[in-house]
Amino acid sequence: MKDYDVIIIGAGVSGCAIARELAKGKLRIAVLEAKSDVCEGTSKANSGIVHAGYDAVPGTLKAKLNVRGNEMMEELSKKLDFPFRRNGSLVLCFEEDGMPGLEELYRRGIENGVKELKLLSPEEVWAMEPAISRNIVRALYAPTGGIVCPFGLNIALAENAAENGVEFYRDHKVTAIVEQRPVWTEKPPAKEGRMYQVQVDGEIFEAPIVINAAGVYADEIHNMICEEKIRIVPRRGEYRLMDKNCGDLVNSTIFQQPSKMGKGILVTPTVHGNLLVGPTAEDIPDKQDVDTTAEGLAKVLNLGSNSVDALDGRQTITSFAGLRAHLVHEDPAEKSDFLIEEAAGHPGFIDVAGIESPGLTSAPAIGEYVAQIVENIYPAERKADFVDTRKGIPSMALATEEEREALIRENPAFANVICRCELVTEGEILSAIHRLVGATTLDGVKRRTRAGMGRCQAGFCSPKTLEILSRELHLDPAQITKEGTGSEILTGKNKDTAPGEGGTWKRTQEPGGKEALHE
């Protein structure tokens, strides 16, 4: 049995932000992640937007944590060295009928404390963003809106948490939680607490504080011990990622005013210079269903074109779908909000559930907020030696000539280009593998370095990356996976089986027309 002060279930952006924040105290912390890497669920497939905060209903946690998260993001991006840009966002309104809705957003924004909000005329919008449709009547401009690399943020938080002593257990899917009560915690202020045994495939992790940050699975974790059940419905969103050729079509993030036509599709540059268009919104029954659909991808393009006429579907380099963890409220009148609180009747069990948009933006604030809840029930002394900063993987693509030379001097592997499209070198991949909470899969390398994210989509570099992973992790190439067990890239060696193995293949005619031997 492994015992900790805090067990966090889920290494998505919320779980990792909480882990980092709690690591400021003298606490023994474990993060249990079901998947093979951090940032594998909702956190990896979203819009990468740092919302300004005019969307959420005033008074909700969403509103509060959104605005706070937005304020924290810039400084955090400097401390933890991940890509963030405050590019501003625009909400386009296409018809006079939509004006009350747009003005409502403006009022909400003011009430939520969003700074510098402005309503713009079409001319003002076009002056800023010439590619925007001529069919707009007005737009809401929020200069504080931004974009972030979702992987960059999540991984930076994880690495920095690990640097400060947090232990990460990947491929650790929680199968049961047993609550032992009553237990009196020894720590002051003495308070009745519980001890939770979190089971993972026969292994037991024990702690008085358990934080449920399991994304779309947060209901399953919650329902393992709580009498009052919750339900999370995965809400799927499909996206198209476009070539860097069109990455500068717009500078700001372009939203559409929600209307009868639906919630709207956003068009935004990414921090890496691509263009991202999406998402659709569709409630689905299966929490693993991140399939894209022909209809969804067509819709993304069609609706996106309402904002930016020049969108060109042929520039799509990949498409993907992500799941938002939508918490279903039994009372439909209840405002949709994050559920972040100690579960009733289960002291020390803290839910962080229903973290849908603006979850990514809110993540740093969710970390703070949850740390405060923990502090109230399980106070810990501050660590004097907390490391506040983290250095990311150097990027040869972004480095200046002098920086490139310095990197190569330090390690010549920085001159060995592996991914030609994104200019990622062996040096960067080695760093991704060997740092704390390092990459063990092709997708893990991709999210940390961008190897394979370019226009050839890993056609050339994946065999090379696989080779490096196999060499560095001392694994046979056949053991290297795309994204964890079951997603092995290779299935065996040549001629492991007879030609055409599988039973139905029969050669009826020898090449050259001779009669064939069956079987």
Next chain:
Amino acid sequence: MSKRTEDIVIIGGGPAGLAAALSARKAGCEKVLILERDRELGGILNQCIHNGFGLHTFKEELTGPEYAERYIDMAEEAKIPYMLNTMVTNISLRSDGRKKVTAMNKEDGLLEIETETVILAMGCRERSRGALNIPGSRPAGIYSAGTAQYYVNIRGRMPGKNVVILGSGDIGLIMARRMVLEGAKVQCVAELRPQSGGLKRNIVQCLDDFNIPLYLNTTVAQIHGRDRVEGVTLTKVDDNGKPIPGSEWEVPCDTLLLSCGLIPENELTRGLGADMDGKTGGPVVGENLECSIPGVFACGNVLHVHELVDHVSAEAEKAGNYAVEYIRQKRG
């Protein structure tokens, strides 16, 4: 930063680069340098272990590596210098019309090469799943045919056991046969268009001889499987390539290989500011294979996708000659 000066820098040591280097040397140019990003010369030919190469150039039938070896031997004999594992990151035009090629490798670090002319011979890449916009899940088991060919023919590893191939270009056809010979089962080859884009002999020798069905007017409508491909939905398409509702059928498989077209790799060419040809995907060139930037020549698949390597060699030979002629004229 190590610096050097050349007369001709050839970017790419595949069939185009090798033939261009040899002809330039024959035409009397001493200062030729080949920059190759891979660990050996020969380019994609090294993984094309099937035969059918060289009927025009050598009047005999060779495998890809054999064809490459002939040129590599000639280049070695002519003592043409080359650098391996060397990636060119930029080409720029200087005010005096000379070019600056920036590259890097483990031995030399950053390299800056000043040169009179550049011959672009970077080849092409395969169209990816994302560019094809095939809906469905994103599991392991989806590879471009060329990537699969690398795993099988160079690494001796199988990327799958039960295969569907989308696209009947030559690489797809060749890989259908190869996968069968190495132990896999190939369910079918699906082709969006009403006819195959591959050579007739490949359809006969790679599909017909192995009883692999070729479904024309057919594409993949959906990919299934969470961690690994578990199957694909195929669908018939109409004359515009649009799926015909109701015509779908499921094919269980663990691997989908894509052979849906090649795209000349012209990132460097675009970076240099050369005019591009929307049809071929290569730079616009005159009869002498010179781009809109004087002294920059292009040949092989970077210019347009060729059916036969023999044609690549012939074209590249001309590019080498024209580059030498350019230098002569320039120097009076």
